[in-house]
Amino acid sequence: MTDNSGGNTIRVRFAPSPTGHLHVGGARTALYNWLYARKTGGVFVLRIEDTDARRSTRESYEGILRGMRWLGLDWDEGPDVGGDYGPYVQSARGVLYHTDASRLIEEGKAYHCFCTPGRLEELKIEQKEKKLPIKYDGLCRGLSVEEADEKIKAGEQHVLRFRMPEEGEARFRDIVRGDCKVANSELDDFVLIKSDGLPTYNFAVVVDDARMKISHVIRGDDHLSNTPRQVHIYLALGYRVPKFVHLPMILGGDRTRLSKRHGAVSIDWYSDQRYLPDAMVNYLALLGWSFDDRQELFSRKALIDRFSLKKVSKNPAMFDNDKMEYINAEHFKKLSPAQKVMHVYHVLKDEGYIPGDFHVDLEKPVDLKLVPGTEPLAGNGAEDGERVEGDGLGRLYLIVSVLGNRLKLLKDAPGHIGYFYKDDYDVDDNAVEIHLMRKEVPERLDRLADSLEGLNYFDRERVEETVRTLADEMKIEAGELIHPSRVALTGGTVSPDIFQVIVLLGREKTVERLRKAAGIAKR
């Protein structure tokens, strides 16, 4: 699986810290790494950055993995699958950080610092007041190794700091930003190892990326400013500096950094809402990347095909839920009938709509031509001309087919077609008021019920004919019959083709609901 034969293998990584759920920003970063790996035949590594012991949790860790699996972003090396460069959890890599830290100390590139948090705090306040750059003043820089060792032996709290060269600058190449450089004078002696013995982010990330042979560091823009520090560490340790790719941030609706208060930013939320993972992947890909000026709907495969780091945008993007829904709807449209039915079936089942409150045996000659103009229903459903079982998948096939593009979010399926399965479907009171509570309605519904009851053949054609004929007889518009019927049968003013609804609801249920509504309307 892993190829460590040469130094040219492309190796990328997603390195979340388990301090919260997987949000859209993190997911987008993971996705770009994954896409790049899959496109180039490289290796995608998952590494958990849990050096912040206080905030890291097991739940977050599991949640992140769950989110990635839901999105279909599989990793080649990681905490659960292993690999040649493990462990893949920072908390288990302590010895590695200390090995490299020791080298830096020996070479005089890092030094112990015994300044108390209190002193550092005062220093910061003072610098702020004097409007000076806020940076460590290097008090412990001059301590000899012996002096430092003594203090350590005496049990003094200490951290390890990087000895920033006073002259020179750090340079690096970023595929999105171009060449970057920062003068060393802008940087200070930042901390490498915290007093609890754990490495800081900047140190750990370099040691890990270097030792894991990461070739391209693809991450959020918020890390750009830290990159010069990291470059210093790479150089000091004699490691090869990887290529960097800093992705523009994804912003919340108020254009600030994404956080909990922005609501629906968790990948979990989208999976709970039953968005399609492929749609999510598609939309996420578009946040900071585009292929050209025409295509924006991509299958997973097409994305891998087209993806290029060179086309990554520099601009921060806002997550737009409307567009996300649109992309989701487009992906849903493209599913095969069998796939749609499968998805809808699971939703209805999970929400308790299947099995339903009642049984419907569709009558002959109900056939699959029931729905003129829709694509033929394939898969394990009913074949043309075959008898359709009332409660089986066959009826659901027809229902889903009749529903057509009305279903955009799977989560809404019960709302759209629940009345096919339950008697206590939602009723729109306003619709009842407008369409049912009128004196002429009861007679119309009763007469329609009579007509339908007397039909020899209960298929769409006959039903429509019946309704229209009755309307003619009563000298009213067909709509005068259709609208109250829709409310009577579905509880609302919105539904698929009413004749198809009638057929799929079945003669018995249709008549029952029409009569019941007529009864209500009489009052």
Add this chain to the structure above:
RNA sequence: GGCCCCUUAGUCUAGUGGUCAGGACGCAUGGUUCUCAGCCAUGAAUCAGGGGUUCGACUCCCCUAGGGGCUACCA
């Protein structure tokens, strides 16, 4: 405070030293129809502002403004 990054319609974006500045979501209007969705057609809406460079700038340079990030013993 210091440093860094970003700036094309409400949003995501394409774009070249000379284009009617293109597409998509959303929005509006009309058509199809039993409602809604869909589909089709049409429309409103953009180069943040100011200076340069240039025969000519959305495009190159500078400044300003706005937004974001880093400046932590967070990542």
